[in-house]
Amino acid sequence: MKKKHKKRQKHNMDLSILVPLYNEEESLKELLSWIRRVVDPLDLAYEVVFVDDGSSDTSWKVVEALKEANDMVRGIRFRRNYGKSAALYCGFEAAKGDVVITMDADLQDSPDEVPELVKMIREQDFHIVSGWKKKRYDPLGKTLPSKIFNRTVRWVSGIKLHDFNCGLKAYKNEVVKNIEVYGEMHRYIPLIAKQAGFDRIGEKVVQHQERKYGVTKFGIERTIKGFLDLLSVTFISKFGKRPMHLFGALGTLMFMLGLGSSLYLGMKKLLYVFYYKLSAPLIADSPYFYIALACMVIGTQLFLAGFLGELVSRNGSERNNYHISETID
Secondary structure, X not given: OOEOOOOOOOOOEEEEEEEEEOOOOOOHHHHHHHHHHHXXXXXXXXXXXXXXXXXXXXXXXXXXHHHHHEOOEEEEEOOOOOOHHHHHHHHHHHOOEEEEEEOOOOOOEOHHHHHHHHHHHHHOOOOEEEEEOOOOXXXXXXXXXXXXXXXXXXXXXXXXXXXXXXXXXXXXXXXXXXXXXXXXHHHHXXXXXXXXXXXXXXEEEOOEOOOOOOOOOOOOHHHHHHHHHHHHHHHHXXXXXXXXXXXXXXXXXXXXXXXXXXXXXXXXXXXHHHHOOOOOOOHHHOHHHHHHHHXXXXXHHHXXXXXXXXXXXXXXXXXXXXXXOOXXX
16 A cells, blocks of 8 residues: 655645665665654654766665655666766755755665754754764775865865765755766765855764665775865865966066076176176086076966966856845845
């Protein structure tokens, strides 16, 4: 018999639980049962959105079966594997809840945290609440790079979170509708949100469960990609709309350094010849001449790169795309 999900009839959905997944057929039914056991007593209108990131197992068939038995379930299926950021992006677009919670499908994120996360968003007015897996059940090869990564991101971003990689996070709906997550940027959602003006970011210590089924989908390449993405998102946020401020400044500095060095070598030669009446070696015989020449060439190229970047930025469709929270007419 099909189970009917009782919920209040409201114009807006109270809660969306977004679950990106990839080859997690064993855990999905248990995860939904756990979510229902926790959320049903809260008297919230809610939905559970499973985003199948191109699974090669029977995960999608499991999602279809869950939908047949539970009317709060929704599903999105990719034709191929695009990555977690793509799954979150599409899930964010589909989410209807005033509060949006993301969690991994492998049962390592505990649905028992949902009530407190909802409360922090609603009552403490956070834009984002990020989970912190203070006690982890992962091997050292995964936890050590994660600690180094998180410390680096804290230093670069200025956001005092302990666990940027934690999949268990809660958001206000307006946050997920006004940020763009792409590539491998899902681990930097707090940073992307802060740059969009959503700076009330909280943190909650959450339970971390041992993996019950399957194997982890992330390897050492995740850490490498993470640092590269950090450089990318930091650069884009600071200089995406004004590349001339970076490349132009560096180019001018390099060119002036090279020009100053060349003038010094030239003045030194003239001083030897006309003042001291001594023969001086050719300027081109000095290695410093070629260093100065290289500085001028590199400086010119950097300046031109900034100029071209400025032209592209000024003609881009995102040139005047600004987030407006409210207006008064």
